[in-house]
Amino acid sequence: MKHTLKFSLLVMILAGCASTPDTSNLVAEARQTAGGLVQTLGGELKGAMTNGGPVAAIGVCKERAPRIAAEAAQRTGMQIKRVSLKNRNPKGVPDAWETEALAGLEQRLAAGEKPETLDTHGIVNTPEGKVFRYAKALVMQPACLNCHGPADNLSPEVKAKLAAEYPDDKATGYTAGMIRGVLSIKKAL
Numbered sequence: 001m002k003h004t005l006k007f008s009l010l011v012m013i014l015a016g017c018a019s020t021p022d023t024s025n026l027v028a029e030a031r032q033t034a035g036g037l038v039q040t041l042g043g044e045l046k047g048a049m050t051n052g053g054p055v056a057a058i059g060v061c062k063e064r065a066p067r068i069a070a071e072a073a074q075r076t077g078m079q080i081k082r083v084s085l086k087n088r089n090p091k092g093v094p095d096a097w098e099t100e101a102l103a104g105l106e107q108r109l110a111a112g113e114k115p116e117t118l119d120t121h122g123i124v125n126t127p128e129g130k131v132f133r134y135a136k137a138l139v140m141q142p143a144c145l146n147c148h149g150p151a152d153n154l155s156p157e158v159k160a161k162l163a164a165e166y167p168d169d170k171a172t173g174y175t176a177g178m179i180r181g182v183l184s185i186k187k188a189l
């Protein structure tokens with residue numbers, strides 16, 4: 001009797017493992033994709049800031065960020081977007097998983113984890129099947145303040161441009177070191 005119980009427990013545990021896909025490859029791929037995107041976008045942003053100043057660089061964030069993400073999505077078969085609790089792009093609203101991920105990342109940052117490597121992942125059951133989810137924290141650096149900082153950091157030109165392009169902008173008032181949002185990656189399994 002005891003043995004049967006042990007055996008069935010073992011079967012249950014093994015069955016549980018089998019139904020949870022191994023995510024280590026996916027995590028590695030998501031990390032690589034996210035890291036590459038942050039680097040590419042950061043480089044373009046820096047270049048645009050140096051060449052044309054923050055007003056011109058707003059265009060990079062608006063036009064290039066979604067395009068760079070779309071290119072990476074096509075290459076990897078993953079869905080990629082940027083979301084924030086205080087979004088600038090009206091489409092950048094986090095869903096339930098992303099909201100929870102953001103809360104967890106905030107806690108880990110507060111507990112002293114390094115911002116550069118702050119990310120999280122999981123498998124979510126949906127009516128269409130299992131979906132792999134990944135989120136990388138995007139942390140505010142001094143250069144981001146020109147367009148996301150407190151009012152003092154934003155030039156009148158930047159304020160005017162943001163007001164014209166994003167009438168419902170919530171993405172200002174941040175200081176360096178804060179989590180601005182996440183780069184969110186999804187892949188159907």
Ligand code: HEC
Binds near residue numbers: 084089
């Ligand atoms: C030149 C101005 C500018 C700078 C500098 C800038 N951003 Fe942005 N940011 C924008 C604009 C404009 C958008 C909206 C883009 C869009 O339409 O999708 C945006 C959107 C975002 C989003 C997407 C979520 C949302 O609110 O729509 C994140 C995350 C973000 N920025 C993080 C950063 C970080 C981190 C930095 C610094 C490394 C940074 N930004 C620097 C202008 C800027």
